[in-house]
Amino acid sequence: MGKRNQHSRRTQEMEKRNQSPQKSLGDDKPNFLLIAAIITTTGVIIAAIISYFGSINQVLLPIEATQTAEALRTSVAAVTQSAAVSNTSSPSVVQGGSMPVASQTPMPTSSPNLIETLIDEKKVEMVKVPEGYFIMGSTLTDMLLECNKLNYKNCTEVRYGDSVPSQQIYLMDYYIDKFEVTNENYLSCVNEDVCQEPTDTKLSNDDYFGNPEFNNYPVIHVTWDMAKTYCDWRGARLPTEAEWEKAARGVNGQTYPWGNSFDCKKGNFDDETRFDEFVVYGGKSCDGYDMTAPVGTFKDGVSPFGAYDMAGNVWEWVSSLYKPYPYDAKDGREDASVQGIHVIRGGSWLWYDYLPATYHRVWIDPASTYNIIGFRCVRDVGQ
Ligand SMILES: [Ca+2]
Ligand SMILES: [Ca+2]
Numbered sequence: 001m002g003k004r005n006q007h008s009r010r011t012q013e014m015e016k017r018n019q020s021p022q023k024s025l026g027d028d029k030p031n032f033l034l035i036a037a038i039i040t041t042t043g044v045i046i047a048a049i050i051s052y053f054g055s056i057n058q059v060l061l062p063i064e065a066t067q068t069a070e071a072l073r074t075s076v077a078a079v080t081q082s083a084a085v086s087n088t089s090s091p092s093v094v095q096g097g098s099m100p101v102a103s104q105t106p107m108p109t110s111s112p113n114l115i116e117t118l119i120d121e122k123k124v125e126m127v128k129v130p131e132g133y134f135i136m137g138s139t140l141t142d143m144l145l146e147c148n149k150l151n152y153k154n155c156t157e158v159r160y161g162d163s164v165p166s167q168q169i170y171l172m173d174y175y176i177d178k179f180e181v182t183n184e185n186y187l188s189c190v191n192e193d194v195c196q197e198p199t200d201t202k203l204s205n206d207d208y209f210g211n212p213e214f215n216n217y218p219v220i221h222v223t224w225d226m227a228k229t230y231c232d233w234r235g236a237r238l239p240t241e242a243e244w245e246k247a248a249r250g251v252n253g254q255t256y257p258w259g260n261s262f263d264c265k266k267g268n269f270d271d272e273t274r275f276d277e278f279v280v281y282g283g284k285s286c287d288g289y290d291m292t293a294p295v296g297t298f299k300d301g302v303s304p305f306g307a308y309d310m311a312g313n314v315w316e317w318v319s320s321l322y323k324p325y326p327y328d329a330k331d332g333r334e335d336a337s338v339q340g341i342h343v344i345r346g347g348s349w350l351w352y353d354y355l356p357a358t359y360h361r362v363w364i365d366p367a368s369t370y371n372i373i374g375f376r377c378v379r380d381v382g383q
């Protein structure tokens with residue numbers, strides 16, 4: 001109303017001016033100068049206002065971004081804990097492998113084209129996994145659908161329920177080995193009398209560990225302690241379950257390192273009938289390797305952050321004790337001094353009865369060694 005009254009008064013004043021007697025040209029001159037001065041002054045004021053608010057924005061934006069990042073960092077524990085007590089605050093997942101939708105926090109974005117690598121002191125190549133949120137775990141519905149689709153056995157809640165629920169987890173940035181630790185990598189540590197030789201140096205009938213023919217193949221027959229000792233020797237450590245999973249699937253919760261559809265040509269899976277009758281979804285001899293394959297063979301199966309063989313070839317030890325989800329790194333599961341059952345991730349060239357999805361967890365005695373279990377290491381950025 002106030003604005004309307006002002007407008008009416010202004011209109012009436014303008015109408016009065018239009019009704020006033022005509023002025024001479026000479027009389028108009030001062031008015032032109034006055035108008036020009038007003039226009040110039042107004043322009044200067046407007047420019048000053050724009051400049052002022054522009055500079056304020058330039059100052060404020062980075063502060064707001066910093067505060068947001070800090071808030072996100074400090075809310076990790078809260079997000080993790082809230083997932084435990086309330087399903088409404090954990091991501092909801094739409095059936096069919098669709099993206100979970102965050103209710104409170106922004107969705108992370110993937111930048112798969114920017115792979116940053118590091119060659120460490122032992123000349124082992126690592127890839128960087130940037131700081132931020134990622135989606136860990138899955139829903140039972142999605143897992144059982146995938147399990148049945150790929151003709152695996154035991155597609156039940158008992159087998160797959162421990163990977164539920166889907167959570168958003170925030171991790172600081174870190175480097176992870178680009179490849180599984182090779183026989184050659186591990187031999188360097190053995191030669192320095194730090195690492196213990198694998199408990200079995202053969203694979204089937206082949207001389208494997210120490211045989212130059214298999215230098216670039218993943219080391220096997222190592223316990224969790226042996227794997228940890230090797231990573232310590234590198235100035236690194238075993239990845240947590242969360243770190244392993246983020247490196248394997250990226251930030252958006254995809255099922256496999258390369259996407260959501262299984263493809264037996266993108267990793268070394270159980271595609272032979274030499275050791276068992278099971279043949280992976282996709283057919284016999286799909287990937288072309290009866291046993292382990294040289295690391296980095298499957299370039300189309302690389303993860304969003306540039307890590308190879310995160311699905312297939314050999315299972316990989318992680319640092320985590322086997323505990324129920326929701327995942328919480330601070331609940332004791334990452335305490336290396338605690339004895340107990342540990343987790344392996346990623347699937348392998350044999351052992352058909354487990355879906356090689358990035359979220360799938362398998363627990364195992366840390367003192368056991370198998371020809372299907374190897375590992376890789378991580379290190380913190382700036383370490
Ligand atoms: Ca194979
Ligand atoms: Ca692997």
